[in-house]
Amino acid sequence: xxxxxxxxFVRATLDREGxxxxxxxxxxPAAAELLxxxxxxxxxxxxxHGGVGIVIPVRRSGEPTVLKLSPQHPGNAREPDALxxxxxxxxxxxxxxxxxxxxxxxxxxHRTTLTQVDSDDEVAQAAGGLHRLLTIPAxxxxxxxxxxxxxxxxxxxxxxxxxAHHLTAPAVDAALATIRDxxxxxxxxLVHGDYHARNILAADRAPWLAIDPKGLVxxxxxxxxxxxxxxxxxxxxxxxxxxxxxxxxxxxTEAACLDRARARRWAQLHAVQAAFGxxxxxxxxxxxxxxxxxxxxxxxxxxxxxxxxxx
Numbered sequence: 001x002x003x004x005x006x007x008x009f010v011r012a013t014l015d016r017e018g019x020x021x022x023x024x025x026x027x028x029p030a031a032a033e034l035l036x037x038x039x040x041x042x043x044x045x046x047x048x049h050g051g052v053g054i055v056i057p058v059r060r061s062g063e064p065t066v067l068k069l070s071p072q073h074p075g076n077a078r079e080p081d082a083l084x085x086x087x088x089x090x091x092x093x094x095x096x097x098x099x100x101x102x103x104x105x106x107x108x109x110h111r112t113t114l115t116q117v118d119s120d121d122e123v124a125q126a127a128g129g130l131h132r133l134l135t136i137p138a139x140x141x142x143x144x145x146x147x148x149x150x151x152x153x154x155x156x157x158x159x160x161x162x163x164a165h166h167l168t169a170p171a172v173d174a175a176l177a178t179i180r181d182x183x184x185x186x187x188x189x190l191v192h193g194d195y196h197a198r199n200i201l202a203a204d205r206a207p208w209l210a211i212d213p214k215g216l217v218x219x220x221x222x223x224x225x226x227x228x229x230x231x232x233x234x235x236x237x238x239x240x241x242x243x244x245x246x247x248x249x250x251x252x253t254e255a256a257c258l259d260r261a262r263a264r265r266w267a268q269l270h271a272v273q274a275a276f277g278x279x280x281x282x283x284x285x286x287x288x289x290x291x292x293x294x295x296x297x298x299x300x301x302x303x304x305x306x307x308x309x310x311x
Contacts, residue, residue, distance in 0.1 A: 002029035003056060009049040015287075016052075017071060024071055031101050032056060035067060039096050039105050048111075050212065051284060052076060057108065064108040065095060072102045078142055078215030080104055085190055090133030091210040092203075109209050114197035120235060123197055124248050127227055128255025130200060130208050131192075131220070135256075138190040138217040145191065145218030149183035152273070159276035166300050167275060171307045175272040178265040186218035195223035196230035224252065224263035225270030232302050233295075245302070246310035261309065268306035275299035 005028060013021045036042070036058060044064065045057035053070035070076050083094035088107070096105035117123050153176060159165070160172045192199075193214025203209045216222075232245050249267065253260040277283075278296040286292040 082213040082215035109201035109203040112202040114200040124251035191216040221262040228267040271303035
């Protein structure tokens, strides 16, 4: 019996990829069956999905695992390379891979994510301790963040002049300075690239394990950007956002053994890019309309408060 694709996954994939994804979606159940047979797996529950890939619970030799399949895209092509480099230290273990199908057989973690922990300090400390394990020399032939610096700078110059926005000149200038000072010469360390609390799952053999890396080479402090941005959105209505964000950044960088100033600067750049990017194309949670505008305003607010070192 072929795997049933979640309707929400089909809609999200078509919305993101357009008609080009129709053939991939049509062939996905058969591809999953083929890989389960090849890797000696049996289905063990309903398929779920994240933002891009579909995840099918399976068992192999009685052990719970998951089969993940994703559309082939430069943004996720290095995920298996990163997982192989970590070899289970801080991230789920990669058991099998088939790059032709964009498929991996992975260790199964729990569905509980770090977003479900209420305490900001606990989230920051857990994410920081885990990130320290993930900071290792990068394997060869991984894409380098510094190679994106020129494109980042060009896009910011274009956006500040061509888009209607509420970012102050000091905020945009600070983002450009980060690209100039940190972006073009980065260390050869493995960077997750999409490090936020939804990509950190509870597990049996460790309290938390990372999933869904982009697999990049560069400054590990870069990962503070996605983590701080996502957590700030989760807590933005609790009161003093400035105080909460800077406290979170303090706790994370201390636990991760990262330079606090570098992490703040990367997070500020992420927020500026998110504010402009939201005006250009919307967000996954809201492509258009009032909700998109609300997220853009939040990203601008976050960019402004991170422009201040907070000391």
